[in-house]
Amino acid sequence: MAATLEQLIREDDTDGFLVNRDIYRDPEVFEWEMRYLFEGTWNLLGLESQIRRPHDYFTTHIGRAPVIVTRDGGGQVHCLLNTCRHKGAMVCHMQQGNARTFVCQYHGWAYDAGGRNILIKDKDQGAYPECFDRIGHDLEPVRVGVYRGFIFGSLNPDVPPLEEYLGDLRAMIDLIVDQSPQGVECIPGRGAFLFRGNWKLQMENGVDPYHFSSTHLSYIQALRRRSDKASVYSTFKSADLQRGTFAFKHGHNAMWGPAPSDKTTPLSYVKDELVLRVGETRARWMMSVRNITMFPNAQFAENASLQLRIWRPLAADRTEMRTFCLAPVGEPAEARALRIRQYEEFFNPSGLATPDDIANYEDCQRGFAAATVQWQQGQARGTAMLGQKQCPEADELGIRPESAVVGSFTLGDETVMHSTYRYWKALIAQGLARDGGGEELGQ
Ligand code: FES
Ligand SMILES: [Fe+2]
Known part of the structure; x- marks a missing residue:
């Protein structure tokens, strides 16, 4: 099969609006969707009422990326990529909860509810090169938007403003x-x-x-x-x-x-x-x-x-x-x-x-x-x-x-x-x- 995107959705006066079944069954179309739709625009993550109190959180995904949606001690909502900056392990495995810190089970690095790195285990042993201090160790933040209590996130920094997107x-x-x-x-x-x-x-x-x-x-x-x-x-x-x-x-x-x-x-x-x-x-x-x-x-x-x-x-x-x-x-x-x-x-x-x-x-x-x-x-x-x-x-x-x-x-x-x-x-x-x-x- 060698269909093109042009052949997947067709629209003309002769045949009307046509959808090709490959959009439901082709793994490459699925890859495009992940990359350009789910990871390219705003996704609804949940409701503010799910993280009412400071340090409440829930976990979900944006496309393929696991994320944690949290409320920090000051009440601000964050969406963080759920992957430790050290070697990639997920730092949160629960669907929801309340936590002041997320501690990675692999080598023990720890992050606060806003995603800030607060511990690199045994860092004071002096084993790290100087350049290590010049890079960020916090959990990667994701762009967040809230509309009337609904929390949205986007992996794409160039996405249009949320209100414009919702129209x-x-x-x-x-x-x-x-x-x-x-x-x-x-x-x-x-x-x-x-x-x-x-x-x-x-x-x-x-x-x-x-x-x-x-x-x-x-x-x-x-x-x-x-x-x-x-x-x-x-x-x-x-x-x-x-x-x-x-x-x-x-x-x-x-x-x-x-x-x-x-x-x-x-x-x-x-x-x-x-x-x-x-x-x-x-x-x-x-x-x-x-x-x-x-x-x-x-x-x-x-x-x-x-x-x-x-x-x-x-x-x-x-x-x-x-x-x-x-x-x-x-x-x-x-x-x-x-x-x-x-x-x-x-x-x-x-x-x-x-x-x-x-x-x-x-x-x-x-x-x-x-x-x-x-x-x-x-x-x-x-x-x-x-x-x-x-x-x-x-x-x-x-x-x-x-x-x-x-x-x-x-x-x-x-x-x-x-x-x-x-x-x-x-x-x-x-x-x-x-x-x-x-x-x-x-x-
Ligand atoms: S992967 Fe998280 S501390 Fe090593
Ligand atoms: Fe139905």
């Missing part, structure tokens, strides 16, 4: 954060998925309204068998309901739909307060169903509860995903209990919905082994609706998406990924040009 996606993030005057927090605990599938299968599925009625049939049927108050999705059949998608700059996007029901979401407990504080329109948006992609590594899903997913691609056909339940700070106890129950029911590894999605990713990846089939047919739905000039829904939020599609409840738009894949291609093309070629796969 209009900020309006969608604000709809999450403004649900409480004190913002949003991460409920303790997390889920973890490890699946034999490409990370983009998750990214696409998170904003794919088309799959719901077939993939999640058992979930829908289980709800229908219950009493009406649990029927989060039972109100979704009406023909006059609309759903839509927004595609933003820099690969971000969103899909949205009507609120499930007045009685069954955690936010219905605070609806009056919300309307008073943020107004009728934004309160309606907060109560609606919204899934958003924070390119390249995270998604939020808000329906019966609120989930944050952060994925870490491990190989072209393997992905790790950590999932968190988020909640407005200070919500009523009944709302919090309902949020957690509905989270468990829908999103958890033991839940009724997400495991079905994961099974589909693995199934797609197995199907991709049919190497002679080159092109997906999953980017076309909604194309007929593209180019709609007016979008009152975007106007309501004061945003200017690159594209917006609004249609019937069963429209199942797929064009929302077009902007994302254009950006995907542009970042890789820029990276390859900077690094001087190697564009042809298999070189």
